[in-house]
C-alpha cells in the first residue's frame with residue numbers, strides 16, 4: 001500500500017495571500033489524499049470565508065495553524081470562532097500556559113458538541129522550528145530547545161491537549177516521555193532537494209517518520225514546485241528511507 005493510500009501523514013502548508021492560488025494548490029493536494037495547512041498569511045488575507053472557499057465540499061483534512069497566544073478568555077473565544085470551520089487540527093502556543101490551553105480545549109469541545117460535530121484536535125506549539133538553542137538563549141530560555149520542548153509538551157498534555165507541534169528531532173524523546181498516543185506534528189521537514197530557508201531544526205521526511213512523528217508539515221518545497229501534486233507525491237515516496 002502506498003503512503004497516500006493509508007492515512008496520509010502529510011499536511012501541505014498553503015502559505016499564500018492569493019485565494020485562487022490556494023484553491024489550485026488545495027485541489028492538487030486533494031489528488032494525493034493528504035491534508036492542507038492554512039496559516040496566518042492565508043487567514044490574515046481571507047479569514048473564515050477563505051477557509052470555506054478553499055475546502056469547498058472536498059473532504060480534505062485541514063490543520064488550521066493560527067497559533068493562538070493570548071489570555072485564556074480570548075483564546076477560548078478565538079477557538080469558538082474557528083471551530084465551526086471544522087478543522088481536523090487547530091493550535092495554540094504552549095507558552096500561553098496551562099489555563100489557556102485548558103480553555104482552548106474546553107472551547108473546542110463545547111463548540112463542537114453544540115454543532116454535533118467532531119471536536120478538532122487541539123495541539124500546542126512548543127518551540128518554533130525556526131529557532132535553535134542560541135535563539136532560545138537570546139530570549140532568556142537556557143538549556144536548549146530539547147529541554148524546552150519537553151517542558152512545554154508535558155504542560156500541554158497535562159492540560160488535556162491532543163499533542164504538540166515540534167521538530168521531529170524531538171520526537172523520540174517526546175514519545176519516550178508521553179507515549180504512543182500523543183500527536184507529534186512536525187514542520188521543519190526538508191527533502192534533500194528542498195532549500196532549508198529559515199528553518200533550523202530540520203529533518204528529512206524519512207527521518208521524521210522514523211523518529212515517531214504523527215504528521216509532517218511541508219510547505220515551500222511542495223508549493224514552490226511547478227507540479228504541486230507531483231512534489232507532494234515525491235515527498236510521500238520519501239517517507240520510507
Ligand SMILES: O=c1ccn([C@@H]2O[C@H](COP(=O)(O)O)[C@@H](O)[C@H]2O)c(=O)[nH]1
Pocket residue numbers: 013015039065125127128129130165166187188189197199217218219220221
Ligand atoms: O514550529 C513551527 C510551527 C509552524 N510552522 C509552519 O509550518 C510551515 C512550514 O513551511 P515550510 O515552507 O515547509 O518551511 C509554515 O507554514 C510555518 O508557519 C513551522 O514552520 N514551524
